[in-house]
Amino acid sequence: MIVETKVHTCHKCHSKELVKNGRNACGNQQYHCKTCGAYGVLEPQVCYTEEAKDLIIKAYQERSSMRGIERSHGICRQTLRAWLKEKAEQLPPLETTLAPVDPAQTPVLELDELWSFVFIKGNKVWVWIALSRETREVIAYACGDRSKDTCRILWDRIPSAYKKALVFTDYWEAYQAVIPDEQHHPVGKETGETAHVERWNNTLRQHLARFVRKTLSFSKCIIMHELCLKLFLHRYNTDLLPAS
Template structure:
């Protein structure tokens, strides 16, 4: 005779079946519904911390589920919630109002399929190597404006931005605060190196793969997760 896990009563009756076909029971004394020998388990805080670390490496989500011995459904729900909760604002060290120099660039990847490109706009402080601006979206004037808006106020007031010749920058950045340079000048070397790091560490951004994001929210969340981790690692 099954016992109620809530009140230990044996006054229980069968109450249909759950999604996987197992017999469901209901306690007549306290109303609790339950199954015997449930397969679902609660993942520990240590498991979640381990998954958080694995999300910062180029590992398939299915592989994370196998390594951590969790179901793919639980893993996906956990990842969805984590990406949704990530702050979409850069966290950088405080700066004085003085001349600042940033390098800006854009890189692309896919969401859903290879016909749907999303562009990652980035701004990097060449003195501290911090990512000080980030936007994920369209490759147009609106994208450039969102990158500009993502910069902390001190950068919008004091920074000179080195960019490529993409015309959207000239529509947003003032002439005295904007310098368009070719790759041969080396003025974009730091941000291009970070772009390479980002592609090497975030699986969603690898071009020749079937692992690109299926959800825009997760694509954006994965980028923000790594950027927060990267900036935090610079101060250690």
């Protein structure tokens, strides 16, 4: 009789000092390394291709929560979170997703801020968006409070090709403190001059459950909050943008 013995080692330090640590949502045996303290899976039952990973990430960006993805695709939340971080780190700057600006025309931008929260509703995080009226592309974004400091971050992130654009916003005082007067046009909602960016706010909430105001699918940390926003913005500019 031939008996095969398989020795497992830690994926980080390659130590053999492993102890069992229950099973994950897929039923795979997990371990805990007593040497370096790392956690992992001994023998993953499913090896996902890059195409399958991209499909699951896109499914996550269609209003599904992490727990919903876990139930429907058999992917544990920790794995999905790692995939999202890896995908976000590989993304080029948002400016690379934009169409060239016609030098013969003066660009028009619409700016608005979107309320969201992280972990508790008392911890408000405002998402500032700069949208091109001609192309409907999101050209810049920023996350933070509702002060002029965050507005300054948004303005600094606007590509140089749009620095002389006409800018339409609401009457929030932060815009008036940052945007040059000769470019800034504060207007009310009834004018329709900021209708496109306000409609975009609804698009974001329809795709990412963590940005819905009253929901159980909220962000637990600011890192994932911004990371998921960044992933969606790149996908919106490249794949989801309606044809003009």
